[in-house]
Amino acid sequence: MNQILDFAKALADANRLKIVGLLVQQPYSVEELAALLNLKASTVSHHLSKLSQVGLVNAKTESYYNVYQLDEKALENKSKSLFSQENLSASVADIDADAYDNKVLKDYVKKDGSLKTIPAQQKKLEAILRYIVKSFKVGKRYTEKQVNEILSKYHEDTASLRRELIGFKLMKREGGGGEYWRE
């Protein structure tokens, strides 16, 4: 599931690093690796299984032996691309939305409930909007004037708030008539 985590875990063991280091030079069988590392074959098998799961090594059967070799391209590709900032940002995807919202609210909402400023960052803005939209009853129709009146409790720039609520699809607007509602 989480590629970065699995890759890092695969290399986060001294003996697995040694195995990779040995396989850089030439392929080895499980038995040979065990002898070289002073480990039992079953332990080495376990390590090779982890390395294989992330695609760093693969085995080819040769008569009795199971000869493992390093996938050099996989090593190079993954190590150079996996830890990019983009990929790391993806690790954040499943962060508790409520916890994040609470924190943002704490940062941006004054004691009286109004906003210090309107956040520039999308994620933060969205959290703020989820908070604001609760002031509107689900299903009820509002005129633009009514919408502005409610939004003015939060920030003087009601036009921006109104636009963002629509943009993030937290509220809907009917084409010409200027009616707003929350679904």
Next chain:
Amino acid sequence: MNQILDFAKALADANRLKIVGLLVQQPYSVEELAALLNLKASTVSHHLSKLSQVGLVNAKTESYYNVYQLDEKALENKSKSLFSQENLSASVADIDADAYDNKVLKDYVKKDGSLKTIPAQQKKLEAILRYIVKSFKVGKRYTEKQVNEILSKYHEDTASLRRELIGFKLMKREGGGGEYWRE
């Protein structure tokens, strides 16, 4: 000491990856990270300590808070260079080159120095022969009778041992005369 291992270990934890992912976007204090990750501050502090040890993050004190930020260059440099084949080969530095031979000897040589059996596998046989050949002085000439006498200490099948020593080029034989020597 082992840079690669420490770096991989630092990133081999889901919550530390999330921390890095969050810090990609902006700096955070320990308290904020704890709120976002649903962890206690002491735990986050522990994680930040590990990330800091490998130079991925650094803190600057701001009034009450200790604000951590990502060292983006360190992240990029280390992730792209650390897992190169050269560096990984270095992990092998402390492996005993004779470990494999030692393992084979342990398996096949009895306490009195003689062989349990003569290994059938080439690699093992070669390791055994490298051990046996040390009984012959370099350069000295031996008759076949003398060779057999020495080999009989290891195994009754002296003919096989003699043949294999020649086959693996650990000893030489002069065409007709039946003289053997080690170069």
Next chain:
DNA sequence: AATCCATTTCGATACTTATCGAATTAAATT
């Protein structure tokens, strides 16, 4: 078919480490 051998799988144990709560430290506001 029967046997042999390396490898894998499984169950148990030991070691590492993530996590928490409490106590301590450090810094800034009162």
Next chain:
DNA sequence: AATTTAATTCGATAAGTATCGAAATGGATT
């Protein structure tokens, strides 16, 4: 100086995993 607040350190516990030995698996050789 006293107090407040965030951060770190410490001790204990729980969770994860490396390691081993024994048993099972799967090919290959006889």
